[in-house]
Amino acid sequence: MTARLFHVPLSPFCRKVRLSLGEKKIEVELVEERYWEQDPDFLRRNPAGKVPVLRLDGIMMSESAAICEYIEETRPEAPLLPSDPVQRLEVRRLVSWFDDKFHHEVTSKLLYERVNKKVTKQGYPDSKNVKAGAKAIKYHLDYMTWLLDHRRWLAGDVMTLADFAAAAHLSSLDYISDVDWNRSAVVKDWYAKIKSRPAFRSILADQVPGFPPPKQYNNLDF
Template identity: 85%
Template sequence: MARLYHVPLSPFCRKVRLCLAEKKIEVELVEERYWEGDPDFLKRNPAGKVPVLRLDGITMSESGAICEYIEETRPEPPLLPKDPGGRMEVRRLVGWFDDKFHAEVTSKLLYERVNKKVMKQGYPDSLNVKAGAKAIKFHLDYMAWLLDRRRWLAGDVMTLADFAAGAHFSALDYTSDVDWNRHAVVKDWYAKIKSRPAFRSILADQIPGMSPPPHYADLDF
């Protein structure tokens, strides 16, 4: 069986979990306190971070590389369209969320509130939290702009771009950092993606000492 070394609220791990679940690949989840630098783990990934996936006898890291591998070896159901322009758009948006959104929002809110606590690295920096809370509004506006023109983020079918975004937003929703009332079209998008079977394992996550808000796992939030 596949094995994923992960932490529950990591958006990069969640993206891989969503891909695996959508493709119906069974996986054993192993929580990895990667910041402790266990030598056995560093052998699996000298970059010292999660996700690390063991699949088909290969030890993989870098969530982007992992998702492309899954797509290439398990093409059904597809998470990338067939035409190169459509694929570019999906990968552009995956980059948008995993790079820009991650730097401006996830690292400023989730990492300040959750990672610092879990890793015993002190208290949230209020300037970062403020900057993240401001930046997420711009991103919600951009998503609304896209979703006014498309059924899903990258076009008319669900793709890896929706999973990348859904992974970040679900983690931020655990700490009540998303204002779902800002744009009905974004809330509708999240309700659609949240109700997919692939999302079930993510909505069942529980971080010791940190309860999610009641709406977190509610499909009709």
């Protein structure tokens, strides 16, 4: 049975799972889920009412952190977590950094205001939030710059889930032109490297009706 992912294209949590699946060469059928309509069938799949929901190995899975750990444990080839506990700690710390802090300070204030509110018919962007998000992303890009000045990838010398978590958020924001790639050459180089991976292809092909992506979005030499 093919894996099936219930998702929305610009969700960074769905994208992180798609990147993990892609890197592990697990084929997956993508099904767009209008999770905000809280359809009873969907709530049966995930009572938390959120995407991503992944059907894999005959199991219906939710929560992106739990899903990525499961994929890693059952498909250890092309590892996205190092074997050393201290390095694993650093990877997981950074995954939480992006999925919690960056999500709260940036993604929810830019992407959710500009796109999700319109798609789910919840009104207009709140300019106070947009302004706060636009300010906060600078600090986060600077933090990434600091990390990448010391390391080849965000959590160390190899590419990990931390890079996918970060790239998932930044790629969704890049879709709405909210990332200033000129702020940091090392961050831009890092993103160019990750963007050129085969796992990234389906993400660069995403299209959200009413929101055409800008030219640089799927350009590998942006």
